[in-house]
Structures are given as C-alpha cells and as structure tokens.
Amino acid sequence: MGTLRSVLGTLLGTRRTGAASSHVPAPRTSVDADPIEHVRALVDAGRLPEALAIVDAAMHDAADLDRVRVARAEVLRAWGRTAEALRELERCDPGRVREGVAMRAMAWLAAQRGRSGDAVTWWKRALDAGPGDVRALTGLGSALLAAGDAHSATRVFEDAARSHPEDRDVVAGLAQSHVALGRHDAAEAVLRRALAGRPDDPALLEHLAVVLSRTDRHDEAFALFARAGEIGAAAGSEGEPFANLGVGLCQTGRLREGVELLERELPLRPNLNGHLQIGPALLALGEFREGWRQYEHRWLVPPLAALRADYGVPQWSGQPLDGRTILVRAEQGIGDVFQFARYLPRLKALGARVIFQPLRGMDAVAKLFPGVDHVVREGERLPDLAYFVNLMSLPLAFGTTVETIPCDIPYLAPDPAHVAKWAARFAQRDRPLIGLAWAGRPEHARDRYRSLDLNQLMPVLGTRGVRFVSMQKGPAVVQAESVPEAADWIGLGPELDELDDATAVLSMLDLLICVDTGLAHIAGAMGKPVWMMLPTPADYRWLTGRDDSPWYPALRLFRQPAPRQWEPVIARVARALEAWADAWPHGVAGERPRAATSAAPLERRIEGLAFAAETRAGFIQFVPDEPRVGRSLEHYGEWLEPQLGLALRLTRAGATIVEAGAGAGAHTLPLARATGAGGTLLAWERRPALRRLLAQNLAAHAIVQAAVMTRSLEGPDPRGFTGERETIDDLGLARLDGVKVNEGADAVAILAGAHDALWRCRPWIMASARDPGDLGRAREGLREFGYRAWRMVCPLFRPGNFNRRDDDVFGGERAIALVAIPEEVDVRDAPSDCVEWP
Template sequence: MRRSNLAERPAPDPPSDADPLYAEACRLWAAGRRGDAIQRLDAALRLKPDSPDALVMGGYMLGELGRPEAALRFYRRALDLDPLLVVAHANSGKLLVELRRPAEALEAFDAAVALKPADADAWNCRAGALRELGRLEDSLVAARRALALRPEFAEAAINLGNALLKLDRMEDALKAYRRACALRPGYAAALCGEALALRNLGRYGEALAAFEAAEALGSREGVAGKGCLLLTLGDFTRGFEGYEARWLSGKSLADALGKRFPTWSGPGSGQERVLVLNDHGLGDTIQFVRYLPLMAAAGVEATFVCPPNLHRLLKSTIPGRLVETPPDESFDAQIAVSSLPRAFRTSLETVPATAPYLSADLALAARWAERIGPAGFKVGMVWQGNPHPEADRARSFPLAAAAPLGTLPGVRLISLQKGYGEEQLAGLPRAMRVETPGEDFDSGPDAFVDTAALMAHLDLVVTCDTSVAHLAGALARPVWVALKSDAEWRWMTERDDSPWYPTMRLFRQPRRGAWTEVFAAMAGALSETLAPRRPAQAARAPCSIGDVVDRITILRIKRERMIDEDKRANIERELRLLEAEAQEGGVVGGAVDVLTDGLAEVNAQLWDVEDALRVCERQGEFGPRFVALARSVYALNDQRAALKLTINRLFESALIEEKSYG
C-alpha cells in the first residue's frame, strides 16, 4: 500500500524562505539522499511550523522510516491546519492499516473519498479496511468502485478477489485474481490469490503451478502457500519446509517472534536448552505441544512461552517449563512450536499420534460428572470458531443444522460453546433442545479446564474446525469434526480420519455450504453407534461396578509387573474377561475413563508402598519410616474408596461398598 509522498495541491501561501527548503527536501528525498532531505525539511519547519505541505512530507518520511506513530502526529497536525488535505487522510489510513487499527483507518479513507470521490486509490484502501472489519459486502462495493474509476488497477482486482474469497465465492474470486494477473503479468500477489482460489476449488495441480510461479518471482507468500498445499496433499516433508515461510501478523516468522538464538534443528545434538515460542492460536498450540515430551525424551530442556491461560491445562502432562514471556536468559536455540514437526522430520507415516497427551483435572471431572449425570448418550456441541473478521468464517456451522442428532432416542446435546455463538441457543427449532453447563463453565482465567473435565463425561464431541477439536483429540475423546468442503491443510483431503488424532472422525461437506448433508451423515453414523449400546446397569458382576473397575486396574498393574509367565497368563485371562464385561455393560468412556486412571494411579502407589513395607519387615526396620508408610496405606485406601464410590454413583450401581471407621 504505497503512500503519496507530496502534498497533492498547489501551495496557496506566497513564497517564503521555507518554501525553497521544502522543495529541496522533496527533491533530495526523491534522489535517495534521505539524511539531507530530512535536514532540509527540519529547517523548513523551523521557519514555517504551520506549513501543511511540509508536515505532510514529514509524515511521509517518518512513515517510510518505520516511525508510524510519529508520522500520524504530523498528518494530524497538517489536517488540523487544513482538513481538506486528501493525501493526509489517505496516508494516515494506510499507516493505521499497518498498525492493525482498521476502524480508524476506515474513518480516514471515508474522509478521503468524501473529499475526492474519483480517487481510485482511496476507494481501494477503503475496500481493504472494510474487509478487515468483516464488512465483506461493503468491501466488494468499494473494490468495484476503484476498478470502475481505474479499470487497469491490479491492486483493486486483488482486493476484490480477497473479499470474494472470504465470502466463499471461489469462482468469482478466481476471476478477480486472474484479472489482476492479466493487468500486471508477473504479479506475485495475484498469482498467490489465484492459487488459493484454485486450491479451495479442489484444483490442486493448477494451484501448485500458480504457487510455484509466485515462488519463482521471489514471493515468500508463494513458498508458504505451496507448503500448505503440499501438507494438504500429504507431502509433509516438503510441506513443512515451505511452511517455515509463513507470515505472522504481517511479518516473517523470525521478525514476528524475535531472533535471539539459533533455530533449533531437531534432536541429536545432546543436552540443550531450547526456547519454544508460541506462534499461532490455541488449536495449533494444542496440536503441536505433543512434541515437547519428545524433546524431553531426547534430553532437551525446553522452556515453552505460551499464553498463561493454557498453563493449567498443559502443566500436568507436558514436561518442561511454561512461561508467559521469554525469560532474560541465554538458550542454545529457539524454535516456534508450529515448526517442531519439521525439526522432528515428521512424515505422514511418523506423526506422533499417541493419545492422550493431555488430561483433565480429576477433581473437576468428578464435579462435572455429578452435575451432568449418567443419563443418555451425551454429545458435546461446538459450532462457532474464531469470530475475528480475518478468520475463516466458513468453518463454522449453524447450530440448528445439527438438529438431526438431537432427534435420536436417548441423545442429549450439551453445549460446550463459550462466548461468541451462544446467541444461537435462543433461536433453535422448537423440537431441538441443547443443554447448557451454566454460567460458571470455563469462566475463570484458565482456558479449557472445565471443557476438558466435562469432555471426560461425554460419550462424543461434535465440533466445527476449532480449538475444541484439537482439545478432544489430545484428550483421546471420541470426536467428530464437521468440515467445510475445502478444509484446512491439517485435515488433508477425502479421508475421514486424522493422522494426528486416533479418536477423531471427519465429516466433510460434499459441496460448498452443504451442512445439511454433513449432519444427515452424522445422524446415520450416530444411529449405528447407538444400536448395540446397552445400559451400564447390565454389567454382570456379583459386586459393585466400582469394584469391577478397581479389579481391572489392579490386574493391569500385575500384568506389567509380574515376571512369572504362568501367573501372567492367568492375569491376562481374568483381565480379558473383566474388560469384556465392562465393555459390554457400557462401563467405558466418559468420566469412567478419568476415574479409572485415578484408581490406577492410587493402586500403583499402594503397590509401591506395600513393597516398601515388606522391605522394612525383612530388615527389621519398624521405626518412623515404617509408621509413615503404614499410615499412607490408610490415606491411599481412603482415596481408592472415594473413587470407587464416585463410579458406583455415576452408574447407579445396584451394589455399593460401604465403609465405617471406629
């Protein structure tokens, strides 16, 4: 977005000593002698501080020198003196766009076109500001006005294409980008726009050719776009290489994150201290944080700079140090968290898909289990993603489109939506009921802790392409993701599963905007899932359900620790029978998995304590250590009993173990 460098009107004042200095400053700047030009302009402003033309030129110089706030002050002063200066309004707007202040930029462009309705450049800039504000139809009008005023205006054709792309009108966007290419052959930005439209239309070969043409022109955007396309097509090796050229907030990766240390090239160089930097949103962070345990296993000491609202969710399972801002320390290397797949040379066949790699808080999971209750097949719903105007709005689906899921017998739809999108709950079809978890749901400073805990009690999560999809996958919860026809690179093409998340199933639009078909397919699949389901009370065991789960966890510990092969065979036989009984009776999934993990942890601790007590007995050591160990048995058994009781209440077990202490 080029700023005008001279006032676009004749100076009305009579010549003064300042005028030759101002004219000389303009000439020197145009000749590339910036230092001399600034010196002359300063001298002119000392003689005539209220010269609008000189102030505009000063604003232009400061903007070019990377001092936007100072430049804006010059433009504002010029406009105070002469509100009719179109160039000052327009240049102010361009700076405000660069500063990501689109609402203020729009005001400036509105003033410019009001003063000069035939200014195609101002109309084009107005189109860009409107798009960033999410006013896409208005952006189309402004871009078309710019093209009507200047039919050969390639930048305006690109702005038109950008608005059409956001409106999911891909064929029209492709025409606009191709118009820009025709107006200016070899225009990399137009080629990248054309490639994006082609990619979203599923014309991958043509898209790749367009990206490569932009890449040949030296376009960083072309390299990054090609990388994302290759990732979409499953070529992770070349794709992640190109993905390194991605932009963040209008800057290169290195400029956006700050280049303080060498880039980490992956495991293999021994003990290292590595600074890992967050470079995208919550979903990307959850997807790629899986690599931090791999770093720890490779002997790397990682410090992860990530939003503080994620620390509580991550800290229980993710090794390394979590910080809010980069510490004032020296590190051996640094890397963006989204660059870790490349550092580990990840291919489609080697995606580290072990799950779960995050876990829910046990206490919160128990609380939500009690609040939600055991009745029905519980489906968590998320339908709205990031509301930011520049985000991909086509990823979200209208909640009412999911109505077929709620018509299935026994299905309970439970909202996991937080904030934007909740207003749709008020306008649902009469027959559609969606439960809400309450005002306190994820209302604290920590992101997703209640969502993760509630997911532990759900039978299924249904979500659009947003961070909750990644959370459910990282927790290894059953999750179905509703995808638009041209889904993002990480979901690839055609397949209905994800190499990143083993418990995820993908449901794709057969064509643009076809959410009805997506949820008809989901309803059919869910009906099949429900058909063999039996109530949990049907688990056949002459004991409480909590005792069955407790026994399963003990047998699993024995299987891991028992050396004798004959004993292991007996353990395996009993374990298979009990696990089959639990599966058949529905004592799996939801909150019981979280409670099972808790029982397993307590029983493992009891095993270790009992081993330590036997050592004390053999050595005749009955002092303070023996007493402390013996007392810990009581405490651990109390925890064990509490977990079993929670399971029994959760499944309304016919038998419940009771305890009493004298």
C-alpha cells in the first residue's frame, strides 16, 4: 500500500506538466488571417492532426474564442472524439453564437444531450441565419422526428425536397417522416423518384427495402437488400444491408437461408440486430447449443437492457451450487415465466437455495412453482447471494437440447382455495368445457400476425355438444358480443384479474383452444390439453415442421400453411373439435402420437460468432474463439484482472487515457468508467470485427466518454500523411494520464509516436506483449524519457476470479507486462506483482 500511495500521490496529484516540457517544446503551427476556413478544408481532406494544430494555435490570441471552439469541436467530431467535441461546445456562450455553422454545432450538442426541444430551436436559428441551408433543413426535420412531431418534420423535408430534390439525406428524411405517419405509399414514391436518377445508391436502395418490408412485400425487399449489399461491398462501404436481409429472411420463415447468411457475415461484421435474430432462428431450427448462446444478446437492447441489474455476484453458468444461494430473475412475459419455471427444481436438485424474483403481479402464483425456497417481493432486501441467473438463460446453463428439455409435467398445480372459489361455476359437467382465447396483447410486436378476430372462429363456435369458456382478456373481450345465441358460452375473461384465478379455471377445463398466448403455457405446465393456432412463421419455441411440442406433451399445434392463411387452420380445428366432442369423455385431447421428425439437428458451435455474457466489465459481447482473451472472458468472466486493477488504481476521475489493442473492451469499459463523465478514453483496435464489438459494448453501457478510433495507432509514418495511421502526438491532447498497450498492439512503435506527450504529460504506461523481447525494446526506449520500469507477471488463471471457477484451463500460462512510471515519482516499493526492470 505504501507504494500505491506514493504513486497515486504524484500521478494523481498536481502534475508536473511544465517541468518536463522544456525537453521538447510543443509545436506551433502558423495561422492564416482567418484559419477557420482552412481548418474546415483540412477536415474535409481528412487531415485532422493538422486541422487540430491550427485550431489550438488560434486559441491563444483569438478575438472570437467561441468561433474557434466551434471549429475545434468540428475537428474532434470528425475524428470520432465525440465527448471532447461536446465539452468544447459546452464552453461556448450560446448568446454569442452568430454563425450558422456554430448554430448547427449547438443543435448537435443539444441532440446528443437528449434536449430535443433545444435542438429544434437551434436548427431554426441556423435556418434564420442561412435560409435554405440544406444541412439546417435536414437537421431540423430530423430533430422534429426525434421529438415525435412527424407532421412538422414532413413539412420541413418537403420544403427541402423542393430546393434539393437530389440530396440523399433529404430524400431519406422525407421517406422516414412519411413512414412515421403510416404513409408507406408516399415513402415508396419518394424513394423511387430519387432512385430513378441514381439507381445504384445503396443507401436509398436499403431505405426502400425497409419500406417494402413494412408492407409485407418481402420478396421485393429482399432483392433490394441483396443489391444494396453487392453495390456497397464493391465500393468498400461500411453499410450492413446483410443484417436487414438476414433478419427479414428469418422473420418470414426462410430460416435456413437467413441463418446461412448471418452465419457467414456476422463473424466479419458483428451486428446487434443480426445477433438478436440468429439466436431465435437457430432455436426454431432445433439448433439449441448455439441458439441459446446467441439468445443472450437480448439483454443488450430495450426493454431488457434497462432491467440489467448488478448484484455484485456472477451469473450462474454451471458452477457448483451445493449449499449456495442463487437468485432466479423472471423476465419477459407471463408465458415465458411459466414455460421456463420447469428449470427451478433442477437448481434445487443441485443443492441450491433458490430465491425467485417473479414479474410484477405474480407473487402469489410463483409460490406454486416447485423448487422455490423463497419468493422475493418488490422492495424486499435480498439475502447474501452466490449467483444470480435470468430465468430464460437456464436452458443455456443446463446445456439443453431438443432431446433433453425437462418435461416433468405437470410441474404446476392450482391453488386449492382458488379452485374451490370457482368450483360452483362448473358444477354442471354434462358436456366438455372448452377454453378459448383468440387474441394476445395488442402491443406485442407481432400481434397482427398471431391474433384473430372472434368472427373468424365461427366455424369452431358452431360445434355442438361443448361449452365454451372464454378466457379472453383485454380489448378483444368486446368481440364476444358477436357470439351466436346458439353457442353455449361462458364469458370469464373480465373476472380473471389474478393469475391464480386463471390457473384454477384452466385446471377445470377439458381443452384449451387458443392462439400463441401465455394461457397456453399455464395450461401446458399443468398437463392440460391445448390446441394452439399458430401463424407462419411461428415463434421460435414451437420449432418447425411438427404439430407437437417437446415442451408440452399435451400440446397440439395447428399451423398456417402460409402467412396470414387462417381459414385452413380454423377449418382443421373445427373438424378436429367435432370429432373430439363426439368421442368425449372417452377420448382425451392430449393423446396424440408424436409427429414424425427427422434426425436430431446438428448441435454445432458456429466459429467466430460473438457471445454476450456477464463479466467483471459488465454484460458485454466478445468472441469466445479468441484463444486467450475470449476463452478467459467466457470461462472466468475476466481477463488479466491484476493488470486491470493496477491501471484502475492509477486512474482518477477526469483522466485522459489512451488504450491500444482494446479488443472488445474487457479493460476499456472499467477504465472509461474510472475516468468519469469529465474524463476521456481513446481506444484503438485494429481488427474490424472486434472494433465493432467494442463500439457496441460502449454504447450498450452508455459510456460516452470513450471514443473508438478508426485509424491505426502507430509510430510516425515515414511516407507522411496517408490517412491510415496516427500517433499519440497527433492527437493534440492537453493532458495524458495513462497509456495502456495490450497484446497485439506494437508498444515500441506507439511510444515512438508519443515523443512530445511523454515529456509534456508524463503518463503512466502499461504494455503487454506475448514476446518478452518486445517489452524489453519498449523499456529501452523509455529510458531516454526518464521512466522507471517494472516487469509484471500474471497467471491467466486467477483464483477468486469473477465467475468463481477453480479449474485452470490455461495450464499455468502467464502474461507479461511492462509497467513504467516517470522517475520523478517517488516509488519506494515495487507495485504489486512487479519486479523492477533494470
């Protein structure tokens, strides 16, 4: 601790920013009479270091400092250094902003800070300063769309289209505003007019494909997505129409085509929408091993992203549970809870004390689930936990395949008191009781595909000799007014306010006929016969090509032969019900031979696909196939924790950190958090797929103070400016507190490009490499800058790791790092796990 205090006392206290700078004076660039226009030309040419140097020189004697600050923000924004750009703009006096370009910058600032009203105001001011400015028009239209005012946005974009009909942003904005108002025909017309003049514009092709998809013109949309992808790939575009195409193929039932496309593209270009789709698609195809893994991506997007919780313990993924307490969190819908509650007894069988956190309103019925020791009420203090797990992650943790789905049914019994409450209503049993639910929640994303109108079920309601018990709730209840007088009908939906009531009533029924709703899962968990009418394509859990379900033995599936074709489904149900009613009570609705199925699907691991999991850095995506980092994150939930721990101890709020070889961000996220809202972390990763994951992980955790840089961080380029690489000195940093170079990045070259920053800012340095010789050369280079150095050796396996695993999958392998501190810092003892490097 004495060492750490001495290091922190100097590095995190008053910095000697002036003492060492005399070695290499900071460069100054000559400034033209009006340098700002020259700066903008340099930005357009991608010569960002030169542009920043001119702006910084102009800061010293600028008559209009706010104008220079806006220019500096422009440079930083073009560089991808968003947090620094925003801070620069926040230093401006809004009352002194006069130029249109400055007003546009202030509008962008307001939008980034979530102040949509202020953004609209600034865009209007920019238009007043430059009437007809297409950038201000598109900005105002986009701001109005973001604020939910699609009508006003449409008028603005229409004005812009009259004067700038060929502008891509105007065309796209006008189309989007029409879509927001439900005017898909108008959006299509706008895009087709634009494409008539530029038929090979991939962005416009993709916009049109999206519009066509929303109106179920899928084949046309798929052709446009494919064409946009081909054109973009030939031009080296960063666009991702493949993801929209893959998602569309899967959502329209062309699962194998969609999976093959996503499986080919996602390892190269990770796309969150693609990962969100490939998981359910694989599950629907019966490929559970990779399907459940990919399904974990659901926690990176709304609404579940906002429900992630930090319990201070790892997520359970198969670790020993004997004598340990585990919290199981319910998630998503009521049906999901009943379907996956079957796993709770399996946790109990492993020796765990099982604490269950139900969805709101499920406290009472959750106590009926077997294997639960305690049901947590909202606001209740949690006991000490060893692990937590999300309910729908249990199939992954148990390695569930189609053949090993736990099917100990029934695993739910109704509450006896509620059964007694309803018994009198069903005392007369002269005919079978047929439960009926024909519509789901209207707010469900695919409700228009799964729900029916009761009038469509008239062929079923004409069945004689049965009594229908309506279990329908919600807006569709009013449709019961159209039930024929001849039908034997009991309407109970409005009375089923509690799940205990619904469970009790379902237990008394002979058969439930329904669409894909939560009632099917409640009945299935009790072993009750269920006939479910399914759209095409159906939800992933019902697989494909079969009319039974491995989840519920008494469930019979009636699938649409083609999308939106309900008539054949209803006709089949009506015929089946008539035959069943004739056989009652001797026939049982659930007795049906299993549908013939093909051989079990191949349980494979798809190489290169990103995985999402809880780690010490948070819930992040990474590539498990990375031999060291990925494997460690998947198994241990961390990577080289001693190195990260030392870097965190050397970092304080407000710091500026440079990290090279950041990977997917296992160290980037914690370091960025440590710098705080006023800090800056600039991260480089040369591998495009990992760079995408890094950006997505930072966005998922709303870490805005970190920037993912797109050029290569290296030493000075002997060829001069190429736009491909940059150095630390190019960044024009006012302060630099730490430099972290991870495995895979060239520490020697990077430090060679930090000549000015090392003298002027005196940052701490941590560099890792597989080859100790590389670190030795880096150490030699640091001597001339007045640094002391230590060698840090860390085993890849750390007892007490985040996931609490005891096995060393790396066989004792170790990682070596160089830790360097300026020699003026009083370091009396070596940092932990370090030996001084002579």
